[in-house]
Amino acid sequence: MGVLGIIISLGLLMYLAYRGITVLILAPILALLAVLLGGQTDLLPMYTEVFMQNAAGYLKTYFPLFLLGAIFGKLMDESGxxxxxxxxxxxxxxKDRAILAIVLSCGILTYGGVSLFVVAFAVYPLAAALFREIGLPKRLIPACIALGSFTFTMTAFPGTPQIQNAIxxxxFKTxxxxxxxxxxxxxxIMFGAGTYWITMRAKKMIANGEGYLPAGVTDETAATAEAGIxxxxxxxxxxxxxxxxxxVLNFYLSKVYYPGAKSEALIPILEKFGTAPGKVVGIWSIIIALVVAILFTVIVNWKRINVMETVNKGAYGSMLAILNTASEVGYGNVISGLAAFAIVKGALLGISSNPLVTTAVSVNILAGITGSASGGMSIALGAMGETFYNMAIQTGMNPELLHRIAxxxxxxxxxxxxxxxVITLLGICGLTHKQSYADIGMVSVVIPLATTVIAVILGSMGIV
Structure with missing residues (x-):
């Protein structure tokens, strides 16, 4: 009954989140539902001492990254x-390579630390005007933005300051x-295959007589797009x-400044706080890099933006994102603490003796259920990260491989x-799932899944 309770809880989380109910409400209620279905009645202790403590722990570790990333993104947006x-x-x-141009625009911005939501708002007006001018189908714009924002620069390219690469x-002490x-x-692989897919789809649509919009359909976002241009x-x-x-600063701090003697000097200091250099210096590097970039952006755009208003908007905008993810982490830790979860964990770990395989499967499943890359990975690593790390050490595997596969x-x-x-992106573009999700799904689900399989094979061969 305990395993069934977990399945029911996860299923309701996925369904009700899709229906638009906030995870801030869903996560604690459904976590306690799983506890109740598992035969336990200590609901309040599970809420205050497990759910809230783990949510608070996540906030302690990652809130600076959410906050600084949101402020940086808002400054880059408001300044133009x-x-x-x-x-x-x-x-x-x-303009004849509009698809490539939009994908690269999104990729460069997200790789530089601008949040994917800011990128979507910033790039869509340009993409809409460009696609309309040369007759490319508008319903491919979300796929272009998704490819440039949700894939290779969010999860693959080393050094990206996106939260998914920091978790x-x-x-893994990386x-x-x-x-x-x-x-x-x-x-x-993701960039090449995704761009090829969208390009081929555009050619097929144009060959079938489809223009920027289907016949008889008007573009209600056109005025907004023009205003943005x-x-x-x-x-x-x-x-x-x-x-x-x-x-540059992230690379210098994480690869040059902190490693070696500097990290050794930090050991006795950090021991007083119950941590070690390997757990914090990577996050410190991103924090410092973002702070410097924010200060520089404010200085050079002082007359162009209302600094206080822009910074406040960015700060307020970070709140919902971090609280949603922290709630999912609290949910995951309640579930992982249930006796029935040992069966689920055993099934996942029993898939393979290769920690890269078990990491890939576990993170993907939980990210799919929660509908959140950061939330799903946080739950998976919170429940089994130490196990994955120990498996890697025992087999002589470089923990950096676990980081990248995760x-x-x-x-x-x-x-x-x-x-x-995905829902927000479609809203920005004024399109529906029926019109655009097939292509979004190909470039941000199917191709990344295939790429992960290839990466697991290469990582198992020792390619780091």
Whole structure:
């Protein structure tokens, strides 16, 4: 009955989240439902001492990244820097390669630390105007944005400051540049295969007589798109410098400054706080890089934006994202603490003796159920991260491989139709699941899943 309770709880979480009920309400209620169905009656202790404590622990570790990332993204948006970079890329690549230009625009922005939601709002007006001008089907725009924002720069390319690449750091004692060769290979596969798919789909649609919109359909977002294009933008040089600061500083701090003697000097200091350099310096590196980039962006755009208003918007915008994910983490820890979960855990670990396989399967399943890349990975690693790490150490496997496979895996089944980012993206573009999800699913679910399989094979061969 306990296992059935877990299944019922997870099923309701997926269904009700898709119906639009906030996970802030769903997570504690459904976690306690699983507890009750498992035969336990200590509901309040499970809520206050397990759910809330683990949610609070997640906030302690990752809230600075959510907060700084949201503020940085909002500054890049309000200053026009994000749009400036996108315009420059389109101008250099050419309108005849609009699909490639939009994918690269989104990719460069997300790889530089701009949140995928900000990227969608910033790039959509340009994509809409460009696709309308050259007659490409509008319903492919969400797939272009999803490919550039939800895939290779979120999970694969080493050094990305996106939260999905930071979550494994304390579990595997790694940094944001873990398994760089494997990450680059996986990223290029997703980028190449995804771009090819969208290009082929565009050719087929045009050959069938489809233009920007089907006959008789009007574009209700056209006015918004035009307004976004007309705004005066900063120079591309000034716009891209904050992104370069994030990438360069993150690399320097995590690979040069902290490793070696510096980390050794931190050991006695961090022991007082019950932690170790391997669990924190990777996150510290991202925090410092984002702070410097934020300060630089504020200084160079001081007259262009209302700094206080923009920073406040970014800070407020980070709250829902971090609280949603923290609630999912609290939910996952309640579930993982149930006696019945030992059966589920045993089944997952019994899939293979290869920790890369079990990591990939576990993270993908939970990301798919929760509809959240960060939430699913946090639940999986919170419940089994230590087990995965010990398995890797015992077999002589580099923990960096676990980090990269975990990040790749969280970007597979997470993008099912109930995913919040997918729903938001379709809303921004004024399209429906029926019109655009098939292509979103191909570039952000099918191709990433296939890429993860390839990455597991290469990682098992020792490619780091």
């Amino acid at each position: 820097a994000a749009k400036s970079i996108a315009h420059w890329i389109v101008a250099k690549i050419g 494994p750091i304390p579990f 940094d944001a540049y873990a398994a760089p060769i494997l990450g680059i290979i996986a990223g290029l 007309e705004k005066e933008l900063p120079s591309v040089g000034i716009s891209i410098l904050p992104i370069l600061l994030v990438l 990040t790749l895996s969280c970007g597979g089944l997470d993008s099912m139709p109930h995913n919040g980012a």
